[in-house]
Amino acid sequence: xxxxxxxxxxPALAVSDERRAVAFLQDALxxxxxxxxxxxxxxxxxDQVELHVWVADGSAPGAERRLAGSVSCRIEVTCxxxxxxxxxxxxxxxxxAGLSDKPWGTREFAVLDPDHNLITLYERIAPA
Numbered sequence: 001x002x003x004x005x006x007x008x009x010x011p012a013l014a015v016s017d018e019r020r021a022v023a024f025l026q027d028a029l030x031x032x033x034x035x036x037x038x039x040x041x042x043x044x045x046x047d048q049v050e051l052h053v054w055v056a057d058g059s060a061p062g063a064e065r066r067l068a069g070s071v072s073c074r075i076e077v078t079c080x081x082x083x084x085x086x087x088x089x090x091x092x093x094x095x096x097a098g099l100s101d102k103p104w105g106t107r108e109f110a111v112l113d114p115d116h117n118l119i120t121l122y123e124r125i126a127p128a
Contacts, residue, residue, distance in 0.1 A: 011073035014056040069115035080123035
Protein backbone atom coordinates (compact mmCIF):
# COMPACT_ATOMS: atom_id res chain seq x y z
CA UNK A 1 0.00 0.00 0.00
CA UNK A 2 1.30 3.48 -0.86
CA UNK A 3 2.18 5.79 1.99
CA UNK A 4 0.78 9.31 2.13
CA UNK A 5 3.13 11.98 0.76
CA UNK A 6 3.16 15.66 1.51
CA UNK A 7 3.02 17.59 -1.77
CA UNK A 8 2.89 21.28 -0.91
CA UNK A 9 2.71 23.76 1.93
CA UNK A 10 1.12 27.20 1.99
CA PRO A 11 2.58 29.67 4.45
CA ALA A 12 -0.06 31.81 6.15
CA LEU A 13 1.32 35.02 7.65
CA ALA A 14 -0.57 36.75 10.46
CA VAL A 15 -0.71 40.49 9.75
CA SER A 16 -2.38 43.59 11.13
CA ASP A 17 -3.49 44.93 7.73
CA GLU A 18 -3.86 42.53 4.81
CA ARG A 19 -3.94 45.28 2.14
CA ARG A 20 -0.60 46.63 3.38
CA ALA A 21 0.85 43.09 3.48
CA VAL A 22 -0.41 42.32 -0.03
CA ALA A 23 1.12 45.54 -1.38
CA PHE A 24 4.46 44.66 0.23
CA LEU A 25 4.49 41.13 -1.18
CA GLN A 26 3.61 42.43 -4.63
CA ASP A 27 6.19 45.24 -4.65
CA ALA A 28 9.07 43.55 -2.83
CA LEU A 29 8.74 39.94 -3.96
CA UNK A 30 6.64 40.04 -7.12
CA UNK A 31 3.66 38.06 -5.84
CA UNK A 32 0.29 38.56 -7.54
CA UNK A 33 -2.92 38.55 -5.57
CA UNK A 34 -5.46 36.19 -7.09
CA UNK A 35 -8.14 36.17 -4.42
CA UNK A 36 -9.43 38.76 -2.00
CA UNK A 37 -12.78 38.40 -0.32
CA UNK A 38 -12.66 41.62 1.69
CA UNK A 39 -12.64 39.74 4.98
CA UNK A 40 -9.07 40.10 6.13
CA UNK A 41 -7.61 37.42 3.85
CA UNK A 42 -5.32 37.85 0.87
CA UNK A 43 -4.13 34.94 -1.28
CA UNK A 44 -1.13 35.50 -3.51
CA UNK A 45 0.95 33.48 -5.92
CA UNK A 46 4.27 33.72 -7.66
CA ASP A 47 5.30 30.87 -9.92
CA GLN A 48 4.58 27.68 -7.93
CA VAL A 49 4.45 29.35 -4.49
CA GLU A 50 1.18 30.32 -2.84
CA LEU A 51 1.14 32.58 0.20
CA HIS A 52 -1.77 33.64 2.40
CA VAL A 53 -1.98 36.70 4.63
CA TRP A 54 -4.69 36.96 7.25
CA VAL A 55 -5.57 39.63 9.77
CA ALA A 56 -4.96 38.72 13.39
CA ASP A 57 -7.67 41.01 14.74
CA GLY A 58 -8.69 39.36 18.01
CA SER A 59 -12.05 38.31 16.59
CA ALA A 60 -11.73 34.64 17.59
CA PRO A 61 -9.49 32.26 19.52
CA GLY A 62 -6.33 31.74 17.47
CA ALA A 63 -6.60 35.19 15.87
CA GLU A 64 -5.07 37.17 18.71
CA ARG A 65 -3.59 40.52 17.67
CA ARG A 66 -0.22 39.57 19.17
CA LEU A 67 0.22 36.98 16.40
CA ALA A 68 0.75 39.63 13.71
CA GLY A 69 4.48 39.84 13.18
CA SER A 70 5.30 36.66 15.07
CA VAL A 71 5.54 34.17 12.21
CA SER A 72 8.13 33.20 9.64
CA CYS A 73 8.48 31.08 6.55
CA ARG A 74 11.17 29.93 4.12
CA ILE A 75 10.72 30.07 0.35
CA GLU A 76 13.05 28.33 -2.09
CA VAL A 77 13.92 30.51 -5.09
CA THR A 78 16.30 30.71 -8.02
CA CYS A 79 18.57 33.69 -8.73
CA UNK A 80 18.73 34.58 -5.05
CA UNK A 81 21.50 37.15 -5.66
CA UNK A 82 19.30 39.13 -8.06
CA UNK A 83 16.36 38.95 -5.65
CA UNK A 84 18.60 40.12 -2.82
CA UNK A 85 19.75 43.14 -4.89
CA UNK A 86 16.13 44.11 -5.50
CA UNK A 87 15.12 43.75 -1.85
CA UNK A 88 18.24 45.57 -0.67
CA UNK A 89 17.39 48.51 -2.95
CA UNK A 90 13.91 48.60 -1.38
CA UNK A 91 15.43 48.55 2.13
CA UNK A 92 13.49 45.48 3.28
CA UNK A 93 16.37 43.06 3.95
CA UNK A 94 16.48 42.04 7.61
CA UNK A 95 19.39 43.89 9.24
CA UNK A 96 20.79 40.65 10.70
CA ALA A 97 20.03 38.36 7.76
CA GLY A 98 21.93 39.60 4.72
CA LEU A 99 22.86 37.35 1.85
CA SER A 100 25.20 34.54 2.90
CA ASP A 101 26.06 30.90 2.28
CA LYS A 102 24.93 28.58 5.06
CA PRO A 103 26.60 25.36 6.22
CA TRP A 104 23.40 23.42 5.45
CA GLY A 105 23.84 24.06 1.71
CA THR A 106 21.82 27.19 0.96
CA ARG A 107 22.54 30.76 -0.06
CA GLU A 108 19.93 32.91 1.64
CA PHE A 109 18.74 36.19 3.07
CA ALA A 110 15.60 37.34 4.85
CA VAL A 111 13.17 40.22 4.60
CA LEU A 112 10.76 41.66 7.11
CA ASP A 113 7.22 42.44 6.04
CA PRO A 114 5.51 45.56 7.45
CA ASP A 115 4.47 43.63 10.59
CA HIS A 116 8.01 42.16 10.95
CA ASN A 117 7.13 38.63 9.91
CA LEU A 118 10.36 37.00 8.73
CA ILE A 119 10.46 35.67 5.17
CA THR A 120 13.67 33.81 4.32
CA LEU A 121 14.47 33.37 0.64
CA TYR A 122 16.99 30.68 -0.19
CA GLU A 123 18.63 28.90 -3.08
CA ARG A 124 20.25 25.48 -2.79
CA ILE A 125 23.95 25.50 -3.57
CA ALA A 126 26.38 22.72 -4.26
CA PRO A 127 28.21 21.52 -1.16
CA ALA A 128 31.78 22.78 -0.85
